[in-house]
Amino acid sequence: MNRPANHQPIRNLDTDWDRWPVLDYLAENYREIHPSDAAVIRHHSAFYRQFAPGSAGRSLEFGAGPNLYPLMLAAAASRCVDAVEFSRANVAYLTGQLHDGPDESWQAFYALCRELNTALPATLPEALSRVRVTHGDVRTLPLRSYDLASMNFVAESVTEDMEEFAEFCRTFIGTVRPGGHLVAAFMENMPTYRIGNAPPWPGCPVDGSAIREAFTPHTERLVITRVDSDPTLPDYGDTGMVLLTAVRRSGAP
Numbered sequence: 001m002n003r004p005a006n007h008q009p010i011r012n013l014d015t016d017w018d019r020w021p022v023l024d025y026l027a028e029n030y031r032e033i034h035p036s037d038a039a040v041i042r043h044h045s046a047f048y049r050q051f052a053p054g055s056a057g058r059s060l061e062f063g064a065g066p067n068l069y070p071l072m073l074a075a076a077a078s079r080c081v082d083a084v085e086f087s088r089a090n091v092a093y094l095t096g097q098l099h100d101g102p103d104e105s106w107q108a109f110y111a112l113c114r115e116l117n118t119a120l121p122a123t124l125p126e127a128l129s130r131v132r133v134t135h136g137d138v139r140t141l142p143l144r145s146y147d148l149a150s151m152n153f154v155a156e157s158v159t160e161d162m163e164e165f166a167e168f169c170r171t172f173i174g175t176v177r178p179g180g181h182l183v184a185a186f187m188e189n190m191p192t193y194r195i196g197n198a199p200p201w202p203g204c205p206v207d208g209s210a211i212r213e214a215f216t217p218h219t220e221r222l223v224i225t226r227v228d229s230d231p232t233l234p235d236y237g238d239t240g241m242v243l244l245t246a247v248r249r250s251g252a253p
Ligand SMILES: C[S@@+](CC[C@H](N)C(=O)[O-])C[C@H]1O[C@@H](n2cnc3c(N)ncnc32)[C@H](O)[C@@H]1O
Pocket: 012, 017, 020, 062, 063, 064, 065, 066, 067, 084, 085, 086, 087, 090, 136, 137, 138, 139, 151, 152, 153, 154, 157, 158
């Protein structure tokens, strides 16, 4: 999206996240398995397969949104998954999914997750029974309190400010204990974006190098890969996705 030369970057708290267009977002991204979702699910499943079932006491989904597949994936390793989300609209959707049962469209996602990780429980409701939804700003989470944290399309999709992007990455890393495990997906080079006809949402275009720069000082065993842009998704101006796994360094602040 073109901006005037004097445009001030929109920061996270400049945006009213409660207005997040849940149903349009789901319709555009998650009502069917797009090839890029399948790529993320394959990547994250390989990450979760390294853990014995239930070996992570507490896991975090950082900025969960209304996306259930990261929560399903985490159930293979985690006894308890905290889905932390700032938007009341997304919290209401997630709470409804846990309380009333997931939308039918999530079953195909669960079938794929389970095919890729047989440690997952037999049913989707069983997997989701480990999830606890919390309304809040991820930046107020206590440090070093999780064994494992997952972040999908958050740090680069909630601000236009590159320094704030890096702060979100540091916060994400800081939520896990030293030695704790991290898995993440980012939109690659995505500028400020639109969902449906609503006003734009703040995004900042990052690539593998910017992500490496943000994670290298605080992590080890950092592995970054990418997937090409998905023509079956709306054109958000991105060039694909960047996927990451890492472990928080012992000496990291
Ligand atoms: C692009 S969406 C990604 C949602 C989801 N993780 C997914 O995989 O589709 C970005 C999400 O971050 C949430 N968010 C924005 N600022 C936040 C903050 N400070 N703390 C927690 N969540 C936040 C938004 O409400 C939105 O759900």
